[in-house]
Amino acid sequence: MGKRENVWLAVAGIVVADDGKWLVVKKRYGGLKGKWSFPAGFVEANETVDEAVAREILEETGISVKVEGLVGVRSGVIKETISDNMLLFLCTPLNSEVVYQESELSDAAFKSLEELESDPDSSLLIHYCSKLTNLSMLKETNAMNPGHVFNYSAYKLFF
Template sequence: MAKRENVWLAVAGIVISEDGRWLVVKKRYGGLKGKWSFPAGFVEKNETVDEAVKREIMEETGIEVKVEGLIGVRSGVIMEKISDNMLLFLCTPHHTNVVFQESELYDAAFITLDDLQNSPDSSLLIHYCTKLPNLHLLKETPPMNPGNIFNYSAYKLFF
């Protein structure tokens, strides 16, 4: 925990295939152990949030994606000590051949919306997202430079 201190920033990918199936994973650890959840993980110090979600999806499932945009934020406080924040991105897969990371996951698959909505193994976040009538996107702007005084090596906006 020392590396993240008491403010955590994570990303998750809502990856929807051409035929409408959603990419989900079953983790081997943590609060979502054994539950269907979105591929997710923490942002590393050398990446933007959109780069982080592509990396996490690839690491967990072997799926390369195009990030379509930011669709939501999940924010909570754990035991009044840790600010736990997650950015949710809508992504389109380049293929659907799942090869999951067996050391971290029990399973990963593209599953129909109906099956996810009816599964007792789906996480609260999946149940919520699958019931939304549509997903609103904040799209990525082209990379920018807000001025050399800040020394950004990457700078993006989502609007």
């Protein structure tokens, strides 16, 4: 058994369109089934966290994004055995036509904050984020790779 298999790393995107609407999805399964939530998923072994969030958003919704920066971290422990961690990124959509992954989602759409705040199907995280007046952000910086001794094939800093 791997030493880290009980440490999960996921990413989610707060995708904000020019008109202020947010991209939200309804999962077909899991704890958020039937609730509006942010497009999200797990980081794969061969990608950085910002690459993971862009991939997940595109796979789930057909929306390509520019990742603007890191706005939050959600960290919890499930049943005292799994460290469940999620990085939330602010993203700008590069297209507007939502084509959602029907195997995973029952719906996906751009919704106004007013719609989301008044919808009983909005997740707690959406309610929390919708009330923040400004999202502080850690942006990707031009970092020097710390050297070949570490064997990084990708290396990024967010400050």
